[in-house]
Amino acid sequence: MSTLSIKHLVKEYVPGKPVLKDISLDIEGRGITAIIGPSGTGKSTLIRCINRLVDPTSGEILFEGKDLAKLSGQPLREARRRIGMVFQEYNLVERLTVMENVLSGRLGYVSAWTAWRRKFDDADIQKAFALLQRVGLADFANRRADELSGGQRQRVGIARAVMQSPGLLLADEPTSSLDPKTSVEIMELMRDLAAENKIPVMINIHQVELGKRYAERIVGMSGGLVVYDGAPDGLDGDVLRKIYGGEDWLAT
């Protein structure tokens, strides 16, 4: 059985104008699935529907035996804590330290009072230190997040997401605000951490080459529909034209 199973997902921000038109996708147990497509085609909406930062209009999102589309309140929060998310703008709480940001990944597991007093379990704190070590920020635990560079912040964002002990990792344009070298490092980090934790990753990405290099599967979206779903090798000129439209940009 697949980890995540999306069935006939539709999202209309304005009634009668669907952004997502009947999306069905199965995400299997491992590896990176890259979602590519032009801006405004609903990639971000798709990712956000999965953890319900956006409420879908209709369809099913099956994850760990529950239909996420129908959850609310406590069951929704419990489902969310099993889904890590990495953001384009990192979305750290900038005035908190790196450690506090990483520990925020445990919010779904502890009470507000515990979080406020920063009384996290020893196990959580050990895990946070190990993760910081893993993402190469061991010396930064007590630095404030706003002192970090973009690449470092994204590493904290990834550590926070993995801290949740997720069964699925979502990433919404995680490299779009980063330089090419840092982008590669971030992609490698996500791929390796996903492999180490044996969880699948869904990544929205604008850089097609980066997607091809790290993903095992590419989903091409256009106009709110999946128009390509297959191996990175299959992404030839025809497919790219189908996804992005036009001709000229493919020349040379």
Add this chain to the structure above:
Amino acid sequence: MSVDPLSATAELQRWVRFTPAQRLARTAVFFVVVAAIAWALKTIEIIPEFLYDAPEQVVDMGKRMWPIDWGHFWPVVWPALIETLHIAAMATILGLLMGIPVGFLAARNATPVVWLNAIARFVLVATRSISTLIWALFFVAMFGPGPLAGALAIAFHSIGFIGKMFSEGVEEANRGSIEALQAAGATRMQQILMGYWPQVIPTFWSIALFRWDINVRESAVLGLVGAGGIGMALNAAIDLIQWERVALILFTIFIVVILIETIVTQIRKRVI
């Protein structure tokens, strides 16, 4: 080709600053303002005799205030001043304790519940629109005259100011950070404590200092209605026609206000 605006063939284009309707409205506003001034002058009943000898009265009062009664400072004014500062500090702390939660409830992003926002906003407007003196009369009646009534009066009047400024700060918080906590399964309370609060700490200190500054001035006046502090000493001196002492108290308040203004400015510069 040059354009000759006055050439015979070109019809003169007219430009007017206001449309006729706008001109009519402006004229109407003018007459309303004049009428309001005339009405107000009639109502406040200026008595010419008093107006004419006002300069003499000012000189007379100045003479009676001099020499300033410095001896009055340590026995009476100093303790009253300390009481005033304590009233201001207590009032600011109480005002923050009450105003910050209401501010969170009033902020539409932190509390996306329309009716809660409406209630919180009503509380903010209501507490602010009742002046400190009215609150003081109310609390003096309730708890008797003294510093407690004064501190509560200022605290309640502060809620509106603190809550309003704070809710605006909360509404400017970065949404992305909150979204990330939400995605991790955080409750609304956790989002407030771990997401909004760290982001609005500078706003909080700025409001606290500013309000303390205002509250010191407010508490200086409050004694007039029997709510403790230096205002009570001022009231007593005026009632006993001891103008040398009135001068001393006014001078003290003036110095304290300047001192506090300076302190607050320095702290703001360094901390925020």
